[in-house]
Every structure is written in structure tokens, then in C-alpha cells.
């Protein structure tokens with residue numbers, strides 16, 4: 001018992017050597033209803049079923065806990081993304097494949113994520129605003145269009161077209177399975 005040093009921060013390579021589990025982050029950006037969570041949860045299950053440590057952080061769900069003090073102002077949205085990026089980076093460091101599904105509407109937010117995460121796959125889940133309004137799985141576009149919700153992304157709050165993404169999944173053109181297959185093929189190359 002005498003020479004054990006408990007406070008040592010474990011080196012990433014040491015961790016990888018022992019656990020054989022390399023962490024990275026797959027971040028899904030796109031309009032609400034573009035298909036981020038649908039694709040991310042499908043991929044999470046695929047990874048778990050193949051024995052990988054994977055975990056989905058859903059932008060909507062973290063607002064009940066980690067980010068429950070935040071509203072939808074510009075500052076709070078940025079803080080929401082910053083916290084998600086910090087948590088994702090910690091999970092990555094542990095060797096987990098982190099999937100983050102969050103609208104992430106601004107280029108500055110996406111730049112911040114790149115600066116925090118070491119191995120990042122930024123996935124732009126693309127669908128036209130018309131398609132998203134037609135899908136409207138939670139009825140939120142309808143409310144935003146009636147003015148019952150203010151500052152809804154794509155309606156009266158901006159969504160900047162991503163410029164620096166690693167993969168684009170066009171859910172207007174391709175169905176869920178085709179999008180998932182494209183992403184799975186991409187991540188095979190980095191695992």
C-alpha cells in the first residue's frame with residue numbers, strides 16, 4: 001500500500017492501451033426535425049449492439065438536467081452548446097463514442113466544438129425548412145408559425161448553413177437506413 005499515488009491523471013494512451021476503447025464525438029447539427037435524433041439513436045444502438053461504448057447526448061434531454069437553468073436566448077443557447085461540448089470531450093477522453101444531437105445553429109458554436117473535442121465528426125443533417133415544417137413531429141413549427149413560440153430556429157431565429165462539416169446526410173433525398181449506412185461506413189474508417 002505504501003507507494004501508491006492516487007491523484008495521478010491517467011494518460012490517454014495508457015487508458016486506450018488498457019481499455020482498447022477509443023473515444024470520439026459524432027456531432028449532429030441541423031434544423032429541428034431534420035432527423036438528427038432519429039439517426040443518432042439508430043447509430044447508438046448499432047454501436048452498442050456491436051459491443052462499443054456509445055452514448056447519446058440529446059440536446060432536448062440535457063435541458064431537463066445539465067442545462068435546466070438555461071432558456072432560449074442567444075447567450076443561453078451558446079452556453080447550452082458549450083456545456084454539451086465540454087461533457088462530450090470528457091466522455092471522449094474516457095473512451096466513449098459520444099453522439100450529440102443538437103441543432104447547433106451558428107458557425108461560431110461549431111467552431112467552439114472543434115476547439116474542445118479532439119476527434120470530431122461533424123455531421124450536417126440536412127433537410128429543407130419546408131420538409132421540416134411538414135414533418136413537425138412535436139408540433140413546434142406549427143406553434144412557431146402561429147407566433148405562439150418565439151425565437152424558433154429556422155422561423156424567427158437563424159440557422160447558419162454549416163460550412164465546415166465532415167459528412168452531410170441529406171434526409172430530403174435519402175431515407176433513414178441510407179443515411180445511417182452512410183454514417184456507419186464513414187465511422188468504420190475512423191474506429
Ligand code: ADP
Nearest residue numbers: 032033034035036037038135137171174175176
Ligand atoms: P431532430 O432530432 O433533427 O429534431 P427527429 O429525428 O426528432 O429530428 O425527427 C425527424 C423526423 O423525420 C422523424 O419523425 C423521422 O422519422 C422523420 N424522417 C423522415 N426521413 C428521415 C430521414 N431520412 N432521416 C431521419 N429522419 C427522417
